[in-house]
Amino acid sequence: MTQTDATAGRVMLATAWTQGADPAGYWVSEKLDGVRALWDGQLLRFRSGRPMAAPPWFTASLPPNALDGELWLGRGTFDRLSATVRxxxxxxxxxREVKYQLFDLPGDGGTFSERLLKMKAVLALxxxxxxxxxxxxRVANxxxxxxxxxxxxxxxxEGLMLHHGDALWQAGRSESLHKLKVAEDEDARVVGHVPGKGKLSGRLGALLVELPQGQRFALGSGLTDTHRQKPPEVGAWVTYRYRGRTPSGLPRFASFLRERQPE
Structure with missing residues (x-):
């Protein structure tokens, strides 16, 4: 497997952590609210695989190994970071303010614990x-x-990430990599605009969004006046937060977070 094959749009994705589960055997890290970035030894790419226009001095400092991590400015700075890297x-x-926080060596054959040791050795060179x-x-319990x-x-x-120390790297959704947050977030595609009523008359009332599995619901909470005057277009993807699900699988207490920028 070449470095490019290992990183061009192929990423390891997390599943939700089960509340109260035993974290023994897991490495824990902060879940950064940054922009996922993959280095294939030649190009820095977005999660989709699209090349990122990073300065030559930035990429010249990166090792030949495939890397997976987040570009980050700090807590609460996502919008400014996103504008910078896009x-x-x-x-x-x-x-000059951006940090590349690494959390894996995609395509490497070792366990996650072994990959962490190798990552530190690679960076030291x-x-x-x-x-x-x-x-x-690690945490005790x-x-x-x-x-x-x-x-x-x-x-x-934002929350925490948990990665089992014995896990091998794999592309796609993994049961060895988990995210833990007070409120979960997901993406949905905008399929329509629901007109507002009462004090929202003449403006957007809610976004009609569709989940990847085909279910639809109205997303109105969390929208600002700017969003209601100029809403995300039909076909755009948006990120929303929620707490739990209904028996039919729809998110409870869903609240608009941001429009997801194309990659």
Whole structure:
């Protein structure tokens, strides 16, 4: 498998963590609200596989190994980061603030614990201050995991990621990689606009969205006045937060978070 084969749009994806499950055997890290970035040894790419216009000095500092991680500016800075990394022509001063937080070596044959050790060795051969291995740690039990989650969230973080130490790398959804958040988030495609009523008359009332499995629901909570005046177009993908599901599988307490930018 070549470096490009390992990273061009092929990523390992997380499933939701089961509340109260035993975290023994798992490495835990903060879930960063950044932009997923894959390095194939030649190009830096978005999760979709589309090349990213990064400055030459940024990519020149990266090792020949395939890398998976998040471009990050810090907690609560997603919109500014997204604007920076999605420009066709990179702005030097903006990229100087960006950190590449690494969490895996895609396509490598070792276990996750072995890949973590190899990642640190790879970075030591070509150190750069903006390329870092994301901090991974262990927790003693489910109670300690919950405590760590609330600590991260109260500090402005998104949640936690859990990756089993014995897991081999695989493309697609994995039962060895999990995300844990106070509120989950998912994407849905906009299929229509629901007119507003009452004080929202003449503006958008809700987005009619469709889940990947085909179910539809109206998403109105979380929309700002700007969204109601100029809503995401039909066909756009949006991200929403929710807490649990109905018996039919629809999200409960769904709230609009942001429009997902094309990659």
């Amino acid at each position: 420009r066709d022509t990179p702005v030097e001063a903006q990229w 070509r150190p750069a201050p903006f390329v870092q291995a994301l901090t991974q740690f 489910a109670s300690a995991l919950e405590q760590k989650l609330w600590q991260i969230v109260q500090s402005g973080g």
